Amino acid sequence: MTTIKRKKFICTFCKGDVHQIDYKDAQLLSQFVTYYRSIQNRFHTGVCLKHQKSLAVAIKRARTMGLLPFVRHEK
Template sequence: MYNNRTQQAGGKNRFYQRRKVCRFCVDKDLNIDYKTPKALRQFITERGKIIPRRITGTCAKHQRQLTVAIKQSRQIALLPFVGRPMY
């Protein structure tokens, strides 16, 4: 009668996910640098958008550093502004 996700009939679905941890805070050896596009590529989508911190789990301080590094890397053409065309 009741679904596993709902507590009562007609109740909201409550899906709890484990809190993401900033990988730069955990591992102090990781550096955010605009000269390493391979590392920065993990934080942009196929279309070239910067992935938000609620998805990646980075803290606000490191997300700001990531954003600046990605934008600098785009300016000197190490990363693309847009992704590959679909056609």
């Protein structure tokens, strides 16, 4: 019998004991967007479901506040 070993990902926000993700922290939020500035997949970032939902809200808030771009602007 074979067992599939999976790497256990620990959510960065759970590790830091963060309850509410700060939408004003554009530096942090920019780590969770792709090259074309769309929100990255949960399975790619390793963020848990609870924090991914609040992360998505935080990114959307930051976008409307003008802190993060909606799309990447190619020159």
